[in-house]
Amino acid sequence: MPDIKEVQTEFKPKILAFCCNWCAYAGADLAGVSRFQMPTNVRVIRVMCSGRVPPELVIRALANGLDGVMILGCHPGDCHYSEGNYLTRRRAHVLKRLLSYIGIEPERFQLRWVSAAEGAKFSAVVKEATDKITALGPNRWVDKK
Amino acid sequence: MKTSSKEVQDSVKKLFEDGRISHFIGYEAGSDSLRVTPCFLKSGQTVSRLVWNPLCANNLAKYLLDLRKVEGKVGILVKGCDSRSVVELLKENQIERDRVFIVGVPCSGIVDGEKLLAVLGISPGDVVAVEDGGDAFLVTTREGKRRVRKEQVLRGECLVCRYPTPVIYDVLLGEAIPSLPWVRDDYSLVRELEELSAEEKARYWNRELSQCIRCYACRNVCPVCNCPECIFDKKAPRWLSKANDISENLVYHLIRAFHVAGKCVDCGECERACPMGIPLRRLNKKVEKDLLELFGYTAGIDVEQQPPLTKYQVGDLDEFL
Amino acid sequence: MVNQKKSKVIEKGRLTELLDKLTQGYHLIAPVQAKDVSFRRVESGSEVTLDYINSVLSPKNAFFSQTETLFRFFRDDNRGFQIEPCVEADREQVIFGIRPCDARSLRLMDMVFNGQYRDSYYLDKREKTTLIGLACFEPDETCFCPTFGIDPASGEDVDILFSDIGDRYLVEASTEKGAALLDKFAGFFVEPRGDEEQLRKARKAGLARMKKLDVSAIADKMAPLYGGDYWDSIGLKCLGCGICTYLCPTCHCFDIGDVNLDEGGGRFRCWDSCMFPEFTLMASGENPRPNRKTRIQQRFFHKLKYFYDRNGELACVGCGRCIRYCPVNIDISQIIEEVASGKAGND
Numbered sequence: 065m066p067d068i069k070e071v072q073t074e075f076k077p078k079i080l081a082f083c084c085n086w087c088a089y090a091g092a093d094l095a096g097v098s099r100f101q102m103p104t105n106v107r108v109i110r111v112m113c114s115g116r117v118p119p120e121l122v123i124r125a126l127a128n129g130l131d132g133v134m135i136l137g138c139h140p141g142d143c144h145y146s147e148g149n150y151l152t153r154r155r156a157h158v159l160k161r162l163l164s165y166i167g168i169e170p171e172r173f174q175l176r177w178v179s180a181a182e183g184a185k186f187s188a189v190v191k192e193a194t195d196k197i198t199a200l201g202p203n204r205w206v207d208k209k
Numbered sequence: 210m211k212t213s214s215k216e217v218q219d220s221v222k223k224l225f226e227d228g229r230i231s232h233f234i235g236y237e238a239g240s241d242s243l244r245v246t247p248c249f250l251k252s253g254q255t256v257s258r259l260v261w262n263p264l265c266a267n268n269l270a271k272y273l274l275d276l277r278k279v280e281g282k283v284g285i286l287v288k289g290c291d292s293r294s295v296v297e298l299l300k301e302n303q304i305e306r307d308r309v310f311i312v313g314v315p316c317s318g319i320v321d322g323e324k325l326l327a328v329l330g331i332s333p334g335d336v337v338a339v340e341d342g343g344d345a346f347l348v349t350t351r352e353g354k355r356r357v358r359k360e361q362v363l364r365g366e367c368l369v370c371r372y373p374t375p376v377i378y379d380v381l382l383g384e385a386i387p388s389l390p391w392v393r394d395d396y397s398l399v400r401e402l403e404e405l406s407a408e409e410k411a412r413y414w415n416r417e418l419s420q421c422i423r424c425y426a427c428r429n430v431c432p433v434c435n436c437p438e439c440i441f442d443k444k445a446p447r448w449l450s451k452a453n454d455i456s457e458n459l460v461y462h463l464i465r466a467f468h469v470a471g472k473c474v475d476c477g478e479c480e481r482a483c484p485m486g487i488p489l490r491r492l493n494k495k496v497e498k499d500l501l502e503l504f505g506y507t508a509g510i511d512v513e514q515q516p517p518l519t520k521y522q523v524g525d526l527d528e529f530l
Numbered sequence: 531m532v533n534q535k536k537s538k539v540i541e542k543g544r545l546t547e548l549l550d551k552l553t554q555g556y557h558l559i560a561p562v563q564a565k566d567v568s569f570r571r572v573e574s575g576s577e578v579t580l581d582y583i584n585s586v587l588s589p590k591n592a593f594f595s596q597t598e599t600l601f602r603f604f605r606d607d608n609r610g611f612q613i614e615p616c617v618e619a620d621r622e623q624v625i626f627g628i629r630p631c632d633a634r635s636l637r638l639m640d641m642v643f644n645g646q647y648r649d650s651y652y653l654d655k656r657e658k659t660t661l662i663g664l665a666c667f668e669p670d671e672t673c674f675c676p677t678f679g680i681d682p683a684s685g686e687d688v689d690i691l692f693s694d695i696g697d698r699y700l701v702e703a704s705t706e707k708g709a710a711l712l713d714k715f716a717g718f719f720v721e722p723r724g725d726e727e728q729l730r731k732a733r734k735a736g737l738a739r740m741k742k743l744d745v746s747a748i749a750d751k752m753a754p755l756y757g758g759d760y761w762d763s764i765g766l767k768c769l770g771c772g773i774c775t776y777l778c779p780t781c782h783c784f785d786i787g788d789v790n791l792d793e794g795g796g797r798f799r800c801w802d803s804c805m806f807p808e809f810t811l812m813a814s815g816e817n818p819r820p821n822r823k824t825r826i827q828q829r830f831f832h833k834l835k836y837f838y839d840r841n842g843e844l845a846c847v848g849c850g851r852c853i854r855y856c857p858v859n860i861d862i863s864q865i866i867e868e869v870a871s872g873k874a875g876n877d
Binding site for chain 2: 564565566586587596597670671672763766767769770771772773775776777785787789798800801802803806807808811853855857858859860861863864
């Protein structure tokens with residue numbers, strides 16, 4: 065399907081963040097009520113666990129043209145369901161390498177641990193991801209001939 | 210391939226006579242001399258159809274899934290790689306061990322027909338038969354016998370095969386082959402690509418994957434692709450548009466590579482089936498290599514071994530802070 | 531058809547130059563060497579390869595694309611919901627190097643797309659296309675086009691036929707459209723020297739060995755096999771992939787879908803295959819062709835009976851692609867032989 069999106073003049077990355085309900089999502093809330101400054105490029109999707117995010121969702125998002133995807137979950141050992149984040153961690157190692165192998169810069173996919181108490185870390189993580197992806201430029205994998 | 214078609218036929222005949230199997234899945238001669246085709250037997254009377262030669266590329270393990278419901282035991286002929294697929298099917302409880310009878314054949318490599326024709330400079334019609342001759346293939350052509358060094362004409366997966374002898378079997382026909390002399394670097398194909406820049410990798414894969422016509426042969430031929438309903442066939446939610454464009458092709462191939470992660474035994478069937486010549490093994494090999502390096506895991510060796518992405522250790526590598 | 535066949539000759543050395551010229555006024559679609567040869571749009575004559583028996587994908591893609599946008603829709607703040615038709619083929623196109631079997635397949639496709647319903651997307655491209663065929667003198671083992679009355683060295687279904695006769699091509703126009711194109715590029719062509727027919731005849735000698743099956747009354751012979759055991763083992767062997775249907779020059783089934791984005795979207799048409807389970811899947815969940823046996827039976831019945839009943843022709847041109855590329859060696863020529871000889875019923 066030909067691209068019908070408008071060409072943006074100034075590059076503002078679109079980043080998707082899957083946030084675990086029990087930690088990162090609350091962390092995002094805390095960042096908000098604490099009035100931490102952070103870029104507005106990140107769209108948050110609440111999930112019940114970082115383990116709920118299968119690689120398919122990440123791949124689909126990147127192929128659809130998103131510039132970056134983050135999964136934000138509980139620190140290892142803190143999973144509400146005991147082991148969801150451990151399984152995510154294993155998958156993420158493989159996925160990150162696979163994406164890099166196919167030519168999608170590894171920075172475009174990030175897994176980070178953010179607890180409910182880490183409002184400041186949430187804003188820092190978002191800022192860092194935005195900076196890195198802005199520096200990379202738009203995700204143009206599909207246009208590479 | 211010291212084992213002969215005759216040995217396979219005799220042994221299968223005996224299995225039928227002794228009532229140990231009710232069905233058998235093997236190979237028979239194909240519609241031309243460079244092809245074989247899967248063969249399904251229901252009695253010992255027709256065993257003379259069976260063949261075993263260096264053209265028997267198909268991984269027959271997939272067909273065990275179709276014969277799950279039949280009466281009696283299903284016999285199957287497996288090479289080293291095929292046996293590893295059987296291990297994976299057992300691991301997933303797709304088949305029951307006591308419902309299959311595994312006839313193993315040590316395999317010292319399968320011919321890549323296209324390579325063979327190119328090396329010999331002949332056309333398909335000129336080939337009469339291909340036999341195993343130790344370190345070379347003996348090719349009977351219309352003009353006479355020719356010897357071709359195996360390394361020149363083997364299929365890609367056979368060049369890096371670590372398991373020429375089946376890892377699981379009820380009976381083994383012929384002597385076990387401990388290793389193949391030409392196998393050296395398992396992952397040179399992967400490393401070559403890993404060293405490229407992101408831009409170069411993107412261009413390489415974009416070019417390769419844009420050729421995909423999404424016939425799904427790679428999925429359908431794959432023994433570990435056995436979901437009753439594939440994610441790509443699901444209507445709601447639709448994971449994959451039917452429109453053929455590069456972003457959909459990317460989604461298809463990446464998700465597939467991930468779905469066979471930890472199950473792929475590099476039997477090479479996906480690449481063999483692909484009509485467009487997409488180097489699919491290069492994708493699957495990458496995941497295989499990572500699983501080996503990260504978790505020390507090799508698929509299809511031991512039925513008791515748990516797949517690496519379904520378990521964890523607290524002390525796993527953590528690149529994410 | 532022109533009454534007087536005008537034969538011309540082009541020296542081999544001048545072909546690339548001719549193709550170059552063609553790219554300037556036309557969209558030129560020609561065989562290109564990738565891993566295998568395929569028909570692609572080319573920008574210059576040097577991209578074209580002539581070293582091929584036939585391409586992996588048939589040239590049907592030039593008329594009936596694997597994915598084709600039919601129209602786009604979007605929401606406009608001032609005018610509301612808008613539908614925008616897609617631009618029709620903006621330039622005349624030339625397909626160079628099409629084989630006589632594939633050229634015949636287009637005649638069969640015409641019966642579908644220009645039958646009871648006129649498919650403007652297909653026909654627009656078809657009308658704007660000039661077919662330059664390349665005579666086949668060295669067919670593949672899997673080729674069996676004479677079965678369907680196709681002469682692999684004839685220009686019956688093309689506008690112009692090129693025949694490789696050694697150092698030059700014999701060029702014959704068989705339609706007005708072809709003759710017009712030859713006139714337009716008259717500078718490239720010279721008068722025949724006189725020995726061309728003889729040379730062509732010599733090259734055709736090898737064609738006599740080609741497989742020619744008996745397909746008389748095949749449609750009648752298929753009828754009693756419907757639902758029979760014959761399809762059991764074929765269905766079991768079949769993987770249910772789409773190779774045979776997607777590579778087939780006469781398979782023409784399609785699906786229609788939408789792409790929806792925030793700002794709008796489009797409706798596309800794409801190839802579909804009777805080998806896929808969801809091809810016949812209904813919204814209720816019912817699937818009238820629930821297994822591989824019924825699906826592969828459908829494919830052969832469509833080729834060898836239904837299409838014949840409807841259009842008076844068999845929907846196969848003997849190009850051999852499905853035989854060459856089937857991963858499990860299901861061979862339509864074998865099936866035709868078994869059906870024709872009556873062997874199929876006794877299995």
